[in-house]
């Protein structure tokens with residue numbers, strides 16, 4: 510890939526929209542589009558950051574292909590940092606494709622997925638963690654996930670990383686001076702200084718990592734598993750919460766045979782809700798597999814919704830399950846309240862030992878509000894509301910931060926054990942490099958290609 514040629518792609522979703530945009534970026538963007546544009550002025554003559562009305566015309570036949578606006582944007586104040594022309598035409602698949610083909614026939618190359626953002630990175634307008642956050646914005650499924658990704662696009666994480674790396678540069682400079690001028694005999698002082706600063710850096714990395722779980726949850730959804738005996742109303746609950754009819758509901762116990770997942774936004778909180786097969790001892794082989802899967806789904810759960818049928822007396826299975834879910838954040842749901850009650854609330858309270866209990870009738874919709882409120886409360890009390898915080902949401906960033914943290918702890922340990930300062934400096938430098946990789950300083954081409962290929966075409 511030549512980073513300096515001119516590339517083009519359709520930037521809007523394919524399909525019938527009212528407007529479609531073709532982006533062209535690179536040193537020749539303006540003259541290339543000018544060859545197929547007819548308007549009041551040549552695009553090569555218009556001011557930067559202007560919107561120009563005209564037509565895209567096939568210069569060979571003179572045929573007008575589309576009526577357009579062309580935004581002309583001179584480098585460097587553009588998305589890619591290069592010269593950009595955005596051709597805004599009528600939506601619809603045929604016209605856009607014809608305009609794109611003309612642009613490609615007049616000197617541009619089709620952009621690879623993510624290439625516009627890659628150019629923004631290569632031109633230094635954004636750093637790597639900001640570029641990756643653009644992917645997250647495109648993919649985020651809920652308001653909160655979107656906010657998190659946007660804050661990263663705006664460079665919050667990068668800012669934190671930069672100031673940590675600055676601190677490490679100062680630590681290394683200190684060490685350097687001490688090694689270069691041994692006659693001053695300040696080794697002890699420097700060692701103490703490095704230990705103190707190193708602890709601060711490690712603590713700050715810890716804080717970023719603590720936020721990482723939150724970031725993962727916001728991006729991928731809080732893994733919420735509905736568990737309970739057959740026929741208590743689990744699938745009905747999934748349908749009610751996701752406002753769909755995805756799960757099959759019947760009055761036959763054992764209806765759900767496999768795991769069903771649905772991404773929903775509950776009061777802005779992303780939940781990845783998982784409906785499971787009712788758990789019971791069973792002779793049916795197929796269902797046995799389902800039951801096994803439910804157990805393992807529960808093992809990975811961030812939240813368990815444990816459901817019992819209040820119209821039937823509790824059985825040994827209920828009690829066994831209750832004992833099993835106790836290790837997870839759980840909300841106990843007593844369902845079928847519209848039917849005569851056969852389970853005493855008192856009895857449940859004793860068994861549930863302080864677990865939140867919500868009473869519902871999924872059939873009538875009663876109690877669902879309370880259930881939503883309970884989930885929200887449990888979630889927010891986990892520290893999610895600190896919206897000011899910087900969240901790390903990307904597995905690559907988490908791995909690098911963990912590596913950096915280990916390296917800094919090694920530096921501290923070496924200093925405490927009285928190792929020579931040049932050895933300590935090696936660990937500090939390693940940490941400095943690991944954190945640098947988060948924002949894309951000194952990363953190889955392979956990694957860049959892998960990151961940017963995750964984008965959509967035209968981004």
Ligand SMILES: Nc1nc2c(c(=O)[nH]1)N(C=O)[C@@H](CNc1ccc(C(=O)N[C@@H](CCC(=O)O)C(=O)O)cc1)CN2
Pocket residue numbers: 530585586587588589595634
């Ligand atoms: N038509 C259109 N809409 C779009 C985009 C686009 O590329 N084209 N974007 C694409 O994803 C998003 C907007 N993101 C952008 C981010 C930076 C710059 C930009 O030109 N930055 C320059 C100059 C800023 C300024 O003028 O102050 C810079 O940071 O140097 C443009 C768009 C969403 N909407």
Ligand SMILES: Nc1nc2c(ncn2[C@@H]2O[C@H](COP(=O)(O)OP(=O)(O)OP(=O)(O)O)[C@@H](O)[C@H]2O)c(=O)[nH]1
Pocket residue numbers: 737738739740741742743744745746757758759760761762763764765766785786787788844845846847848869870871872873
């Ligand atoms: N009366 C009443 N019936 C309900 C309620 N919730 C669910 N049901 C009914 O209970 C039956 C079982 O519901 P499902 O949602 O399939 O139960 P499940 O827990 O998914 O069952 P399995 O998939 O077999 O484990 C269906 O006939 C539902 O219509 C409720 O609140 N009240």
Ligand SMILES: [Mg+2]
Pocket residue numbers: 743744745756757764765784785786787
């Ligand atoms: Mg079911």
